[in-house]
Amino acid sequence: MNATVNPKLPPTTPLWAQLFALDDHTGLPLQSRLRLKVVQVILDGRLAAGAALPSSRDLAQALGLSRNTVTAVYQQLVDEGYLESRPRSGVFVNAGALPASIVSADKFIDPFKGDGAGAGAPPQWDARVLRSLREQPTLSKPAQWRKFPYPFVYGTHDAQLFPTEDFRECCVRSLARSQLPNWTPDFETDDMPDLVEQIRIRLLPKRGVFARPEEILVTVGAQHALYLVAEALFDRGTRIGFEEPGYPHARNAFSLRTSEMIGIPVDDEGLVVDALPALDYVFVTPSHQSPTTRTLSLERRQWLLRKAALQDFVVIEDDYEAENLYAGEPTPALKSLDKTGRVIYIGSLSKSLAPAMRLGYIVASKELISELRVLRHAMVRHPSAFLQHAYALFLSLGHHDSHARRVNQVLRQRMDAVMQALARHIPEFEATVPNGGASVWVKTPDWLDGAALSLRARAHGVLIEPGDVFFAQPPRPCPYFRLRLSSIDVAQIELGILALRDAVRAMAGER
Template identity: 45%
Template sequence: MARTPNGGAIASSDAAALGKDELFWGALFRGLNRGGSFLQLQIRQIIVTAIEDGRLPLGMKMPSSRDLATVLKVSRNTVVIAYEQLVDQNFLVSRQRSGYFVAGLPKKFATETPGLAEVTSRGDEHWADRFAVRPSAHRNIVKPLDWQTHPYPFIFGQFDPSLFPTNDWRESARAALSVPEINNWARDLIDGDDPALIEQLQLQVLPRRGIHARADEIMMTIGAQHALYLIATLFINGQTKVGIEEPGYPDARNIFRMLTPNVVPLSVDGEGLVPDATFQSCALAYVTASHQCPTAVTMPLPRRVELLKAAAAGDVVVVEDDYEGELMPETATLPPLKSLDRASNVLYVGSLSKALAPGLRLGYVVAPAPV
């Protein structure tokens, strides 16, 4: 009997079949979590990565499904299914009576093809005069990628994996992948949103914030920033005066500045945004009333009423970003501006990024139906 790199036994016939390649394949799959789920997916990902970085070159013969299953200590069916899916995805090719081989084009195919010039990289000076806007030049917040390794990771907007509803999410995903459900969400809804998702916002999310809206007053977006960009594109031209809290949310400021140079700072005090003459002179104003970004001030009820009166008097479109409303216990009894608005001046932007996961990029806008 031979031994695998992880200490498992391989039958003599299997060890002879693998020969000196046994160590190679054992090392290639060292990161495989045999006790975890989705073994087929793990195997496919490892093989695809090895093909893309050149460790499995074009034409290389893969181990038989029996041999690889023995090395990995998984069922043979698991490897067979992984191989067949890689064939369907054109990463492997199956040859009758010969086995599986690495498929695809060699990495240097394009540069070695007659008649195709070698790709040349043009520098910044070639493109600078062609840009209509230069978003990368805007002042913004930088979040280090290794923030979790810091002793005190004061990074805004990240979630705690231990709190993610893994079991509920898995059950929801399983239900969504049934044939009837796929027929519902995979079709082209054109300019409509998933009616079931809109219904859940109407029944479960918005009422907790004191907001009642019809289906035609809600639109799903790819996160809150997408919502802000759509609103800005709809309302802002080169002359529009836009107000934003100072200090305020950098991404909102940058979105507005891409569309107009007329972005003015709005004063913030210990009760949040101050609805002064500057605020009333704006065509559109961005407000974080429930949890001011970045001072964390919660706007009290009298100030909210005062702000709405000033907005109505000046005909100001108020964009209320309630990005953390559901997470702030002290705001539970304080209604959002949208729920107090009687003049239809407030556009409400919500997000599930903080309550669920930022990577899902799931946001929404609640606004009058014409908007």
Template identity: 40%
Template sequence: MSIPVETFFLDPKAQGTLQAQIQQMIAAGILSGRFRRGEKLPSTRKLAQHLGVSRITVTLAYTELVANDYLSSRGRSGYFVSETAPEPMPDRPEMPDGDPVDWSHAIGQRFISNFAIERPLDWSKYRYPFIYGQTDPTLFDHAHWRLCALRALGQKDFGAMTADYYDQDDPQLIEFILRHSLPRRGIHARPSEVLLTLGAQNALWLTVQVLLTPQRLAAIENPCYPALRDILTQSHCRLAPVDVDQDGLLPDAIPDDSDVIFTTPSHQCPTSATMPVARRRRLLQRARDMGALIVEDDYEFEMSFLSPASPALKSLDADGRVIYVGSFSKSLFPGLRLGYLVGSEPFIREARALRASVLRHPPGHIQRTAAYFLSLGHYDAQIRRMSKVLAERRAVMEQAVRDYGLDIAGARSFGGSSLWMRAPEGTDMGRVAKELMQTGVLFEAGERFFNGPDAPKNFFRLAYSSIPADRIPEGIRRIAEALR
């Protein structure tokens, strides 16, 4: 039996090449049971005419499906659904009304945050996206990243791409971090003191699991990185929020019985305050006196375009009590999910064992691609390009903020990619943010960054990393108008 050509149509919203779309269309028909084993497909010429594509495109799609055993070719007779094609997926059984599983009882631990990030997936379609942590495609060096990815797919790097490292990492990437990334921060380490992670958040999770117990006390900044607070809450450790000022975390306000201190000294999250060197030394002495460890999230240090970056807290540490968290996800693109931990060897051994039991290691192909991108100088070139553009955008935003009378709460900063803002007392910026979404303006309300039930609602964060400079003034005007 022949399958009518009218059965086939291309979805205008589908992604991928025409060849890939045709392959997916036919494979989906076989897996759904619409196309059965032994049935004949339309000729390549007939299907090409029907779909309005070239005949070679259809031929290539058929050939690939033959190679994958979805189709078979019978000499001059044409193409047929293979007798050994995958079995159609069984219909999903009808579920009874209601859920027979009592999930409120079945779930032993809860991980959903009360302040999850509310960011539309189509944020780039909004006219005024003051959204933090997203990639501006005009700033990313896609061409060189693609070339590095292709190089990492080559036969020479086949082992790096396909091997199970178990608990180890790509030696080329580790070498670059040791010889280039860390020395720029004044840090010197051995391979046994570095561990790759799936971004900074994964590094923080590993650190919390290794260092903290329900009996131990963690000191965190207030306001802080919300994902860190969620991780600490899930660990059931005791939590001590410590207020920050224009220079970041206050060392003397840290409780005496703190076991681990979490800080973002380069650009405090979310205020962007940079901790002066004198305070960094005071923090180290405070931790030494208490016998506490410090976890330094070197957040956005690459974006110090207003003044040179201060030395990392880890570089001032003579005791090995600082654990350093670095990431390429913010400076390259967030979907990369590639970061690293630097710490004393006993700590890294435990973190490595935990990582191996959960996810083994970050994908080998991603590690090798990043190693090429970094070692060939493309990363440094991108940082210079981003810094120049972000400095220009920041100048435009600061001028617009002054013109429309808005209040910057985190004024002292060495750069970064956002401004920490304060609205008049009593303003609910969460409500304002939802209203302005309807007019194409996106930004983050600040309530979720604070600890405790009485978190102020009048703060908000405006990022300039994802919005063109020429749209910033109008977006700021709309925010100011809404606040009035």
């Protein structure tokens, strides 16, 4: 715990410089960085109520800033109640700005622990947590993954591709006074009508899907959609057919509600429909199967829907990376072939733009969507109405389509580069060029474990996604891994594959 500053003993200039040292990684303007630091110092309790701040001249000198910058920040914080100005005395911390638990300069009470009197043993959370995912395998990467020169992993937007000006324009328009009534009220269980309409008339028809507004629900990303479906429809005995290998985030979300996860093999045509046993639901990524990138053939799509009707199960379709197509026309979505309402369709709005934006949607029968609306309301009420409004503008102005075209062109270049580099430098690895998407599924020689390779590759500056996390029952060793292309520049790809080759050679030398 940082000690608070005694208001009667103001620090010397070097100590002020230490206390108010500005963070240089926030991306904020200088004045905003100083404001952020002063507020942090106050709310952390490092300056007590009534503590005197240095004069604007002294703080400017200590931090190497202009006096005008400091004066402007002080005045702003006085106006907001963090500071108070006393005539001929200076600027002081306003007592009302501190957390109630900070009662003086020399006494700090942790509101969670109190003063120690009568404290009992903490709860045993291991015994209380009923549904845990901590031990489940999932996709992960080092905390400092951006520092690796060759990140073949999923995790960020592409700064060179992100449509900064276009998206900023839409955000600014949404913030116009005339637009505030459209998104500032509480929507309760509803969605932004403009966004639902754009999904309905611009996105879904491209996948051959035609839906009414009451059949569409906006979610906080596709992952939220998967969780909502599991929460509403599954119990411990629900039988789920799941691609093996398959999408680990969906598997983990489903496993919180059912233990009956049945692996269904995939091959070059996607899910092996003939291998389906008796089921209640089947989850499938037909556009670009995760992780193998295979596309479910039209014949199998038709047979899957026929079996769903004959055996009375429901298909959950995650239209994973459907927009990322390098050439030709996309295969129709399963939902476009659905005549009986047996397909729950899940899509993402933000994956190709910036994953952290978290916007997705579900298309299903109005009866199910009505139930999911109430369930969503209990969880998050609704996704950000501002973001929905801004993205509706982004879609209506054609920015989404032009951005998707640019992304596909760049991903095709990266795909060509990685396939050529693999063939040239590690020919013993097997990989097939997908018809779209942002990843390559790689098979190594049988002796080489993908998870072990991923750890060794880190020492060479390379991040890859080990294949075992995609399997419910991975082979040992598991000779697979995935290369993602959304976070690495094309100029770094061959160098990254060369570094990966060095890691492979080092492991071969240890056999």
